[in-house]
Amino acid sequence: MGRRHPGAPTLEEVAARAGVGRGTVSRVVNNAAGVKESTRRAVQRAIAELGYVPNLAARSLAGQRADAVALVMTEPRWRQFAEPFFSEIVHAIGDALAGTGPQLLLTLVRSDAERRRFLEYARGGRVDGVLLMSVHADDPLPDMLAEARLPTVLMGRRSGDERVSYVDADNAGGARSAVAHLLATGRRAIATITGPPDMYVAQCRLRGYREALASAGLDTRPSWVAEGDFTIEGGHRAMTRLLERHPEIDGVLAASDTTAEGALEALRAAGRRVPEDVAVIGFDDFPLAERTAPRLTTVRQPLEDIGRTMVQLLLQEIEEPSVAWRHVILRTELVVRESA
Known part of the structure; x- marks a missing residue:
């Protein structure tokens, strides 16, 4: 845990810049009467210089919110x-x-x-x-x-x-459990299709995949990893690349269910049977996991x-x-x- 950083310019900072009281700034912000024109201009200039944005919800003395x-x-x-x-x-x-x-x-x-x-x-x-x-x-x-x-x-x-x-x-833990299941069912040539590499969720799922394989003493070289983007099309492209690199693949962890659906399509196009030739696991447990052929084994996120x-x-x-x-x-x- 930690505390929030200092935030945007405050009413008090505007008042100090303009050389007036907090109440004067409040009256200018609310277009109230009784403020000299020169003072109003000084406050408006301070607002512009500081980049102050009035909080509409905070204006109410009753503490009203935007809801x-x-x-x-x-x-x-x-x-x-x-x-x-x-x-x-x-x-x-x-x-x-x-x-x-x-x-x-x-x-x-x-x-x-x-x-x-x-x-x-x-x-x-x-x-x-x-x-x-x-x-x-x-x-x-x-x-x-x-x-x-x-x-x-x-x-x-x-x-x-x-x-x-x-x-x-727990994305890393979910990926580890998926790979452990593949290993328990006799798979040894296990690849993965990731999500976008600049997203931490994808990094965690990739880390869990690598940790599970390393614990089993199996190959975790980069050629067994294909980058995807959490889409069906990306999953299809990545699966096709993996088959070209490693035709001996017998297991795949896809970083999402949509990615897994694309992988299933690519495997069908290549004449590979699922799960007889290649086992496939997705991640999310969306309703589409029940509609794929065959139905998709997946890691359920508690959405x-x-x-x-x-x-x-x-x-x-x-x-x-x-x-x-x-x-x-x-x-x-x-x-x-x-x-x-």
Whole structure:
């Protein structure tokens, strides 16, 4: 745990810059009467110089709030609503928020310009807190929100040293359990298809794969690893590359269920039987895992629990703005079906 960093310019800092009292700044911000024009101009100049954004929710002496929470998707490449992961987590978060009061606002932030616009929107008091998903390692938005003192909770994390509140699944442990199952069923030439390498979730699943193979004294060379992007198309391409490099493959851990579906398609096209020739395990346990042929063995992420815990943490931070950031990691579960 740790404390939040100093945030955006405050009303007191504007007052000090303008050489006036806090109440005068408040009257200028609220366009109240009784302020000399020269004083008003001095305050407005200080606001511009400091980049101060009035918090609309904080203006009310009664402590009124925006009664809204933003769910921000930051993935620039995926077709968000075409991938099961996004619809599943939106559903889980929506259910968790139901009956709690705040309205859920769904927002896409995919560029620097959109990031700046959203930050100004959020700092203006239009939302009480932010839920972030699909954050890549180099994304500055979580830090920008924390510095602006906006309650923020991530789904997943950018690194092992994340300093913003997050809820994550035990991705490395889930991958280890999947590889252990493949080994227990006699597989020895086991490859993996990863997610995007700049996402910590993908790094953790790859690490778990490598740890399990290393513990068994088996090959973990780079040629057994193919990069994917959590999509069906990416899984198909990666599986095709793996078959070209290692036709002796008899087991595959895919970093997501959609990736696994693409791998199954590539194996069928190559004339490989699943699981007789090659066993396949996915990760997520989306409904599509029940519809693949054969049905997909996969590592289940507790998405409902993740969504519920994210909402709980965020509401707590909204109620107690000075609360330390918190990290929660939830267990995964291997679901065995016909593909492995």
